[in-house]
Amino acid sequence: MDLDNPAHLRVVAVRLGDRARAVAAAASAPAGYLQGRLGDETSNLADLLADLTYAVTWQLDEAVRRPRLHTPELRRGTAAAARAAIPVALALAGLGQAVAQLGALHTLDAYEPTEEQQAAVHRTRHGLEQTLRDASAQLAAAAQHMNHDADHVDDPPRRPPTPSEIAAHATAGTLPPAVPTPCGPNPAR
Amino acid sequence: MVMNELAGIADRLPLTTQLSPEPRSGTGEDLEDAIRDLTRHFTYLAYTIATRDRQAHRYPSQYTPQLREGTAALARAATRTGRALAALGEAVTATGHLHHLTHNRPGPGHAEDLQHTRTVLDGHITQARAQLFAAARQLRADAHRLLAAQTPVAPAALTTLPVAAVSSSPRGRSR
Secondary structure, eight states: OOTTOHHHHHHHHHHHHHHHHHHHHHHTOOTTTHHHHHHHHHHHHHHHHHHHHHHHHHHHHHHHHOGGGOOHHHHHHHHHHHHHHHHHHHHHHHHHHHHHHHHHHHHHTTSOOOHHHHHHHHHHHHHHHHHHHHHHHHHHHHHHHHHHHHHHTTSOOOOOOOHHHHHHHOOSOOOOOOOOOOOOSOOOO | OHHHHHHHHHHHSOOGGGOOSSGGGSHHHHHHHHHHHHHHHHHHHHHHHHHHHHHHHHOGGGOOHHHHHHHHHHHHHHHHHHHHHHHHHHHHHHHHHHHHHHTSOOOTTHHHHHHHHHHHHHHHHHHHHHHHHHHHHHHHHHHHHHHHHOOOOOHHHHHHSOHHHHHTSSOOOOO
16 A cells, blocks of 8 residues: 555545444344354454554665655655554454453353353353444544544645654553453353 | 464564664564464454354254363453554554654654653563463463363263263353
């Protein structure tokens, strides 16, 4: 993808928006369909993250090989793609949590259907849906940011950020705390 | 197998001493390779859980407790793998920042800013490595536990045990 081309950045925004809607749809998928959709969405998001990473690292290499071609537009587009990697990766982490919750549901399935088991299934299912909704919200916000960045990628040159401003942006450790994997009642077997 | 693959990706992540501000040093390529490998394994985990869950509902009698516990172990590994990916995603952004700083005209505090961003990048990679090693350790522990639980059944028991009694233990129900 040409990171200095607003149209290409908008394509990324559309992909992000599509994934946000698909993950939200998976959250409300009927039982029996959720597993397949979770697998598909993991694959789609993984592809998107790999594409973004490739685009950014390739562009950074190009900047070293041909510094004259590294225009302010290209620099802004590269920064936009690099920024988008965070929400996509966080959404993938959310899907990882959802897979673990699906595994917990799978384990709960082997228990005797007591009241406690039913409550645990209900709680885990609710947690799984919430995890997917949160991941979808991350992706929707990323799509919005990407659209905004696409609108401004070919703005007239402005004051470049100072090194301190750049360093301030690079904040460490923004991973959300891990949601505890729900555990079921004592096994009946 | 999954355990070894995850630990292998963690081993291949760039070390602090390799984090040079110059993109040519290979940090970007290493990150890209790690993300590509990890997303492949992550997708494999997600599809495996999905497939096993469907199998459990379709063929409950063939679905042994060991298979169910193995599936649960893989599902648990997905959380840490996902978090490792999230840390690598943040590392991509930090690499971009580092590149930007490297190619900005040096001013006052430039060296400190550069050092700060390198520390941040190193933090994300360390976090990813820790998550992957933890996932591998947990899978190893689960594998040992599952192997220990597989005590061979006495031949006499095999001839006298009713088939229905074997298959009724883990219940196969649809949600």
